[in-house]
Amino acid sequence: MAAALTLDGVSKRYGEFQAVKDLSFEVEKGTICGFLGPNGAGKTSTIRMILGLQGVSSGRIGILGSDDGRKVRDRIGFLPEERGLYKKMTPVDAIAFFGSLKGLPIGEGRRRAKDMLDAQGLGASKRKKMKELSKGMAQKVQLIASVVHRPEFVILDEPFSGLDPVNQQGLEAVIRGLATDGATVLFSTHVMQHAERLCDKVVLLARGQKAFEGTVSEARATAPRFLELEGAIEPSAAAGLPGVTGVEVVSDFGGVRVLRASLGAGVHGTRMQGHDALKAAFLGGLDVRRFELREPSLHDAFIGLTGDNPDIDQSVKGTGTEATR
Structure with missing residues (x-):
């Protein structure tokens, strides 16, 4: 199966801090891949490099046949960890606006927005202002805004953060639906249960380095019953x-x-x-x-593969290697 995303020996340093070190993995087209690790493991830095929002210190990234995420940005959907929508806009207007940034005509964006809001049970909120919606509703709107242009590759950074169990379940259904429709999905999380239910493949990250790449079953097989x-x-x-x-x-x-x-x-x-x-x-x-x-659970496997302290100091001070941004 062809790869939609390839990382080959990717590293990222911020001064003396090694955020990502020699990271290599692939995500095949049409699959759901969990990018897992604790807070501070290097997940967000990696996602920013994939999107082309920041450069690599060393290594190579290929996404959708390009060497730079910015060149194929209209084919990518991205839900950042830090959410943000214009509070005085309605959900329909917000979704259509974000779609227009990816080349989708405003009229088509509004039509798709209404259909997608109805599908997510938000039809009654179409004409409300964003500031009037609950956190769960607003997060659904932002997810719709990130995929309204029907991207080939979807990147979700901690998409379940702050959601109650009912909304988490709804978001899992959305992610499955994206893959069913042919999109490739990469989502980062530090909650292993979501990955166990959703992923064709997982990449475990600790201290900026890959600890494991494979299926959930393969990961769990590394831990004891x-x-x-x-x-x-x-x-x-x-x-x-x-x-x-x-x-x-x-x-x-x-x-x-x-x-x-x-x-x-x-x-x-x-x-x-x-x-x-x-x-x-x-x-x-x-x-x-x-x-x-x-x-064993995926959490058990993660602890076995990474140890109890997967976020220890990643300073490269004193290594004799000049750090670059």
């Missing part, structure tokens, strides 16, 4: 069970604990390890009141 045990169980006793490589206390109320016992790296063979550990727990007389063999 675990056995969750509840009862009056000492962590040291759980740690001594066969196949257990580590124990975490999830909760502890009056000596009744929920323990998470890791069962080794990877998913192959861990179901039998879980059975062996549970059998040993019962034969050993441990007070097991509830148990569950659980699959």
